[in-house]
Amino acid sequence: MNQKKYIVKDYMQKQVATISKNATFKEAVEKMIHTKTNGLVVVNGNNQVIGIISSWDLIQHIVPDYLEEDRHLASFESPDVFEKRIQEVQDNPITKFMTMKVLTVMATDSIMEASTLLSEFRIRQLPVVNDEKKLVGYINRTDIKRAVGEALGISFVF
Amino acid sequence: MNIFFTAIAIFAVTYIIIISEKIHRTVIALTGAALMILLGVLNQEKAIEGVDFNTLGLLIGMMIIVGIAKDCGMFQYVALWASKIGKGKPIPIFIMLCAITALFSALLDNVTTVLLIVPVIFVVANNLKLNPKPFLIGGILLSNIGGTATLIGDPPNILIGSAAKLSFNEFLINLAPISVLVSIITIGLLYLIYRKGMVTNKEAQEAIMKFKPEEAISDKKLLVKSLIVIGIVLLGFFTHTITHLEAATIALSGAALLLLLTMNDPEKHLKEVEWTSIFFFVGLFIVVTGLEQVGAIRIAAEKLLQLTGGNMTITTLSILWGSAVFSAVVDNIPFVATMIPLIKDIGAISGLSLGPIWWALALGADIGGNATIVGASANVVVSGMAEKEGHKIGFIEYMKLAVPMTFVAMIICTAYVYVRYLR
Numbered sequence: 256m257n258q259k260k261y262i263v264k265d266y267m268q269k270q271v272a273t274i275s276k277n278a279t280f281k282e283a284v285e286k287m288i289h290t291k292t293n294g295l296v297v298v299n300g301n302n303q304v305i306g307i308i309s310s311w312d313l314i315q316h317i318v319p320d321y322l323e324e325d326r327h328l329a330s331f332e333s334p335d336v337f338e339k340r341i342q343e344v345q346d347n348p349i350t351k352f353m354t355m356k357v358l359t360v361m362a363t364d365s366i367m368e369a370s371t372l373l374s375e376f377r378i379r380q381l382p383v384v385n386d387e388k389k390l391v392g393y394i395n396r397t398d399i400k401r402a403v404g405e406a407l408g409i410s411f412v413f
Numbered sequence: 414m415n416i417f418f419t420a421i422a423i424f425a426v427t428y429i430i431i432i433s434e435k436i437h438r439t440v441i442a443l444t445g446a447a448l449m450i451l452l453g454v455l456n457q458e459k460a461i462e463g464v465d466f467n468t469l470g471l472l473i474g475m476m477i478i479v480g481i482a483k484d485c486g487m488f489q490y491v492a493l494w495a496s497k498i499g500k501g502k503p504i505p506i507f508i509m510l511c512a513i514t515a516l517f518s519a520l521l522d523n524v525t526t527v528l529l530i531v532p533v534i535f536v537v538a539n540n541l542k543l544n545p546k547p548f549l550i551g552g553i554l555l556s557n558i559g560g561t562a563t564l565i566g567d568p569p570n571i572l573i574g575s576a577a578k579l580s581f582n583e584f585l586i587n588l589a590p591i592s593v594l595v596s597i598i599t600i601g602l603l604y605l606i607y608r609k610g611m612v613t614n615k616e617a618q619e620a621i622m623k624f625k626p627e628e629a630i631s632d633k634k635l636l637v638k639s640l641i642v643i644g645i646v647l648l649g650f651f652t653h654t655i656t657h658l659e660a661a662t663i664a665l666s667g668a669a670l671l672l673l674l675t676m677n678d679p680e681k682h683l684k685e686v687e688w689t690s691i692f693f694f695v696g697l698f699i700v701v702t703g704l705e706q707v708g709a710i711r712i713a714a715e716k717l718l719q720l721t722g723g724n725m726t727i728t729t730l731s732i733l734w735g736s737a738v739f740s741a742v743v744d745n746i747p748f749v750a751t752m753i754p755l756i757k758d759i760g761a762i763s764g765l766s767l768g769p770i771w772w773a774l775a776l777g778a779d780i781g782g783n784a785t786i787v788g789a790s791a792n793v794v795v796s797g798m799a800e801k802e803g804h805k806i807g808f809i810e811y812m813k814l815a816v817p818m819t820f821v822a823m824i825i826c827t828a829y830v831y832v833r834y835l836r
Contacts, residue, residue, distance in 0.1 A: 321532035327631050328532050333539040
């Protein structure tokens, strides 16, 4: 039996939803809705990964710190605060609330390595980069699941 | 003579860096303490003798108790309940929140108080459709004034109480009346300043009236256990004269009891103790002990007595006002830590009765911190939270209001100290 190599390149998605580092909160929401994703890779002009932004980051940015400090107060908060906060933050640059420390993998890395990062840091996705740190793909839990399925000999019927 | 100047140099550089805030105060205090030993001013044994473990034990014990108790939501409950009692009307709510801040602050340390009260302020102000700034400024002022009332209300009081062997009841008898008086006058002045902007509509009032404060209580069992332990601890403080138990024993026993009752993971709660503050105290104690060891504090005490001519009234009032001015500009904890041995020396040299001087030190250090936005930790915490929500409290903007208010408060304190102790 010839050993199958589980390499990131074979499972990653080449189409990645990205957003420029100069984008605003509103533009990030727009892009996420249009591309139907919950995660965007933030890139600079050279297509290098400088951050990652998820719908979770957006939600966290909307909730004011004082409610996070004291979550049982949320039920007392005036209902108009939700919309007011969104109006307030819509023009904030995404660099203000994106995750800056991004873990990445290379296309030649093993799926085990990618899985280890996902598992250790409890994250959902990893941008795939080349030697120059430029974005070449994207691998998430669904892609890993596909590799697991293959290893178990489960056939895919779409 | 060499050691003498070494000690003074370490002390001066340490304090200058603490005031400049260039390096974290804990790091610099520990560095200063280490240098006192490494450069031969103190040996390790003397350094450890200089650490007041009663102060540390009391601080740690209270931090553990409050850290567990605050999770049950009782403080939020009281604050929300007060808003309802105010019938959703802005002015009564404002007065109630200020009064409750003062009350909490007497029992909790000031920073914990504002961390609990500021979120409530935002929620209430948003419901009332009012600018939260007057409420925030009221919160700062009253947290420092309320903290003056008890032994455990503000760290300078803990330092003074422990060093001068003053009991919880003595603090209550001597400082609570003036704290209440200054609170009432401060709230009155705030009312006169802010009453015009305090109007809201019927809808907003109804929103407040719909509050169900009991929803803020997230854990009833914890609430009961916390109240029991806080009750026992307070009883312990009140009965100190009979039991002769030290404050640290009472607070740490309370902490152990609450951990036992809740069967909570001790690791989590011990991590929540503000260890950076505790180590800041340790460093300060050693730096001050170094200064004491070489006789510098005694010389300062002699100089101060020369200036005041050894006159009780002049000495006490200079300490009251001097403490207020210093505490307005710099952190009151290092200031008080240095003043304690100095005042003890004043007592030893002149034979003056020290009681009124301790109260003057506490009043000046606690209330003086109100004058500027950097004068006390609570001020810094509130202004940080306010800025995040887009209600930046400007340095000058704050001073314009707070300096006159603090001045009035200090005048009242002067009259109180004079009439009660010096006449």
